[in-house]
Amino acid sequence: MGTFVTLAEVLEARGSPLEEDEVWCLLLATTDALLDISKKGSGNMCSVLSPGSVLLSANGSLAFKSCARYEDVASFTAPEVQQGHATSTRTAAEKMVVYSLGMTLYWCVDYHLPQNQPVQLSSELEDLLLSMCEDVVMRRTDLLTVLETCELHHKASMLPPAERLVRQLVEDVYRNSVSGS
Incomplete structure (x- = not known):
């Protein structure tokens, strides 16, 4: 499978937020991976994702750390989970x-932006993220x-x-780690 880096490590290495096309691509890839997991049964899917639990591989695939207990994930956790409602x-x-995915990607586009600087997103992507959150x-x-919206956007924008x-x-x-920057 190769070596993985987390989404958080990607942002730390670059020191700036993800760009819109990158968010669309990541949203497409993560949604696709999550649907694959979901088809195998909901017991396999963790209900909380975060920048530290989305794993990116050098071969272009994605994976997810098992349910997050290794970092503060409250801000990425759905309100119904925080209120103690069980998933049935x-x-x-x-x-x-x-x-959780919506909040994670919002974090990625807001990464290191000054508080008074608004996130620069198209209304299409912003509306999608808002509907997810x-x-x-x-x-x-x-x-x-989410997958269908991403696929349509991907084709229309001719993204890689x-x-x-x-x-x-x-x-x-x-x-970045090799060059020591």
Whole structure:
């Protein structure tokens, strides 16, 4: 499988937020990976993702650390989880991970921005992230809708394959660690 770096390590190495096209590619890749996990049964899917639990591989694939107990993940945790509601269905588990992924990617576009500087996103991406971070579960979007939106955007914008971007982000981390910057 190769060596993995976390999304947090990618941002630390570059010292600046992700750009819009990078967010679209990552959103497509993570949603695709999460849907694969979801098909295997909701017991395999962790309800909380964070910048420290999304793993990027040098071969362009993604993986996720098992359920986060290794860092402060409260800000990435869906409100219903924080309120102690148990997940009873696959849909409920999926909605929690959608929230968590949305918050994780918001963190990535807001990384090291001065507090008074707004995040620079297209209304299309901002609306999608907001629908993912919706506090009310019933109004929150689902993984399939996120995937379809990303695929449409990907085709319309003629973005490179998501795997290529993931490989590039991993290479950038290694390049920075070797050069000692």
